[in-house]
Amino acid sequence: MIKELRTRFNTNFSQEKYQAFLKQLEEGYPEITFRVAESPILIPEALKQKLIAAGDEIIALIKQDNFKELTKNAIPKEWLVPNENEQPHFLTFDFGLCKDESGEISPMLIEMQGFPSLYGFQSHLANQYKSAYELDTKLTPFFGGLTEESYFQLLKKVIVGNYQPHEVVLMDIDALNQKTAIDFFVTASKIGIKILPLEEIKKEGKKLFYRQDDEKIQIKRIYNRLIFDEIANNTSIFENSFDPREELDIEWITHPNWFYRISKYTMPFLSGKFVTETRFLSEVDAIPSDLENYVLKPLFSFAGMGVIIDVKQSDITDITDPENWILQRKVTYEPIIQAPDGGVKAEIRLMYLWPDGEEPQLCINLARLSRGKMIGVRYNADFDWVGGTVGLMQH
Template sequence: MTANNRQTFNANFSEEKYHSFLKLLGKGYPEITFRVAESPIFISADLKQKLIAAGEEIIALIKQDNFKELTQKAIPTEWKVPNENDHPHFLTFDFGLCKDEKGAISPMLIEMQGFPSLYGFQSHLAKNYKKAYELDSNLTPFFDGLNEESYFELLKKVIVGPHSPHEVVLMDIDAPNQKTAIDFFVTANKIGIKILSLEDIKKEGKQLFYTQGNEKIQIKRIYNRLIFDEIAGDTSVFDNSFDPREELEVEWITHPNWFYRISKYTMPFLNGQFVPETRFLNEVEAIPSDLENYVLKPLFSFAGMGVIIDVKESDITSIKDPENWILQRKVTYEPVVESPSGGVKAEIRLMYLWPEGEEPQLCINLARLSRGKMIGVRYNADFDWVGGTVGLMES
């Protein structure tokens, strides 16, 4: 982490500035319903290079010719969607910040997804941190020489593609009321697409439509933000709209199958200095004697639900479907971010865009601060200097 930026930020920090920042961040948008942290993370050049290297190791696996074969069982039969494309359009990799054996800050992989995250909001967040706290204009959340303008051009290229923006819709179950709705609105403002709830979309034959005024508009592409795990098998949500598992004349950005292919399921196939030991539970021949150093995770869960942190042997032996669980060596987060009341743990998400016919490109990041047992917002409700944030680097 960069000590000078941190020291300067903390010396000038005040609760009044934080509340002014939050007001500026939310101006013109619906209320932000998740906690945004008091501070960004300042990423050093050394940590930046480690993050890039860690991401490249994962990309190499995903680009293997046999990747689809390796991950065929990752997709639950009941949620398989037809017409899958060759690669995901979004990749997000979560890394906990730890100390390596030499005492240096190093990233360790926690989770990964072939699914979009807060691609619109993170740029908006970084810009408002810089403005509200009067940070150095040289600081950026972007990688690979991107700036706000070129980043949103690339995002539009990936999401809208050759279509007109009105033919492309951002879809979720109840989109305007999702916790991450501000991301939807920032994205729509920047690239011109429509935000629709599932029930706003109607099917005629194999085609999908929405109405705007008296006009019926065919949907050519769906920027999909619907996660099947969130509806917990309740397919009645499709009754007044359409079922994504049907044969449809629509393009998916990104195709729902990639949510499963690139996930906790992928981690046992990885190894390297930035990846903790991870095995499918049904392939664990002997239960480790040091279970306190492991965490047990269900393959099919959302936002950390079902994870067992303090694993006991009885937890393992009582599982009826071990093929749907992984046993992973715990990652020990280092409290690397210095707050006015002590060290805070941090996690950084690398966010890639993968345009059709091109290579995946590392673009921007998301970060989270935590004092709780787990990183997620629900585990940090009673603390300050926690929540969603962004990493800033010297450009």
């Protein structure tokens, strides 16, 4: 990507350095259970500017006055949570790195979410890449002139707000054993909030509490990391705690409804040079004759589950709920990251923070390297120079 830096990185790379990097990354934290790639992505200025422009186009749609009306059918009725606020606090947009018609590297939108990602871990990851591989200290994962200090101040402002950190909890099912637990621990250490499994939160009336050292503490805000899609119909988990769908005296950061509003459901409403053609299956009048160029995705699924890559006509005709599926033109990833043994495909996630009453702000990024048919970790288990990483940029 930044050719000079890539050449230098690859020349100096060794398995010993990579193993030392992994050890350094986990030091003081739980074991990382997902694959972390050997290398960061070194993002050149031209691509950085395209990513910013691509994100701006999407945000323009989200900020339209009629956005809630457009997405009113996005939320499954059985998962509608009351007291929705006016904006998501987090926006994440995933772009595949492709070649455009003039042969230049260009981002193409793949997925989007109104839900938090690894906002704590990515900063930690960038630091460890720079330290372990002795990279230029001026390389940064941050946008908009943010530093590590100002970034975490902004993250704390969004998550904690005007409350005390002990009144705000990061919540997930079995939180300490999630694959993303290291992100939870980094976030908690940086902004002072408590990590709480759903099971440890108790309800009295409309209020929620947890216990610490025999003291009962009221929860004012939940930094929500619980994805309803992962629960499926297993709502028995709420019985000994609380049901998020009830009327509660609580603020959500971010409100669970935004997970659905800003999602694959939003993509058919987007157009532009950074967005691939996407339609609700229920609105496809004629099945394309070149189905090999399309992918079929369920609206409500998590981490690539249920996606059909090699679409056959029968896959479409067998679907009984076409309103819950999208047909999307495939994006051709360009293997532009130079590994020692050839090119590797890449995806970059832009991560925004949106404080109450302010504008959304592009802050940091997440990236994935892939040699498999899909980008997700489970599709790249047998390769090296693949997995989670971060984009580093020059000032």
